[in-house]
Amino acid sequence: MRSGKRDDGSTAIIVANGNYPRHPLPLSVIEQAPYIVCCDGAANHFIEAGGSPDAIVGDCDSISFENRIRFADRIFPDGEQESNDLTKSVRFCLERGRKNIVIVAGTGLREDHTLGNISLLADYQVEANVKMITDYGIFTPIRSRTTFHSFAGEQVSLFSIDRKPITTTGLKYPIVNRVLDNWWQGTLNESLGDSFTVDSCGKVIVFQVFGC
The missing domain is CATH 3.40.50.10240 (Thiamin pyrophosphokinase, catalytic domain)
Known part of the structure; x- marks a missing residue:
C-alpha cells in the first residue's frame, strides 16, 4: 500500500x-x-x-x-x-x-x-x-500575504477565522480590505490565472478545488 x-x-x-x-x-x-x-x-x-x-x-x-x-x-x-x-x-x-x-x-x-x-x-x-x-481539494491556513499556484477557472473559497481585513488579487470577485463576517462570504470565488494572492494579518483558511 x-x-x-x-x-x-x-x-x-x-x-x-x-x-x-x-x-x-x-x-x-x-x-x-x-x-x-x-x-x-x-x-x-x-x-x-x-x-x-x-x-x-x-x-x-x-x-x-x-x-x-x-x-x-x-x-x-x-x-x-x-x-x-x-x-x-x-x-x-x-x-x-x-x-x-x-x-x-x-x-x-x-x-x-x-x-x-x-x-x-x-x-x-x-x-x-x-x-x-x-x-475535493486542499485547505491551506495562512496569516500573512500569500501567493498560491493556481489555474484559470480554479474554484477558490476563503474562510476568515477572525475579524481582520482581507484583500485579494487574481480572483474573479475581488475582495478589497474587507472584513468577512461569516464563512459563506468568501466562498465560491474563481482564479483568473496561474496564481492568486490573499493578503491579511488575520487567520484565513484557503480552499482550492481540484481541477477535473
Whole structure:
C-alpha cells in the first residue's frame, strides 16, 4: 500500500478519522509518505486497507484488540480531554520535530468533526507548515500575504477565522480590505490565472478545488 520515500525527519502524514480518501491525490500522498500517524479511531481502517502506521495517537480506546497487540510498539496513548485526537496527533508530530504536516481523512462523516478539524488548521499553522487534502481539494491556513499556484477557472473559497481585513488579487470577485463576517462570504470565488494572492494579518483558511 505504501512505497514511501526517504524520511528526513521533518514530514508527517496524519490520517484522521473522517472518510478515508478515494481521490488519487490524497491516496498518492499516503503512498509516498515517509512517516504516517493515525489518529486513534482511524487506525483500524487504515490497517485493514493494508497500511502500516508509524504511530497511533489519541485516547487509544478504539483500536481493536488484535491491532493493539500487533502494533503495541507504536501506540502512544494521550488521555488529555481538552483536545481531540487530531490535535494530539499534530502535537505528537511537533514534539518530534515534524513540522511539515499533511492531514488526510479529516472531513466527512460527522459534520461537527469536519468543521472543527478545518478550523483547527488556523491554530496548527502557528507552529507547523500544515495543509489538509480531501477528495475535493486542499485547505491551506495562512496569516500573512500569500501567493498560491493556481489555474484559470480554479474554484477558490476563503474562510476568515477572525475579524481582520482581507484583500485579494487574481480572483474573479475581488475582495478589497474587507472584513468577512461569516464563512459563506468568501466562498465560491474563481482564479483568473496561474496564481492568486490573499493578503491579511488575520487567520484565513484557503480552499482550492481540484481541477477535473
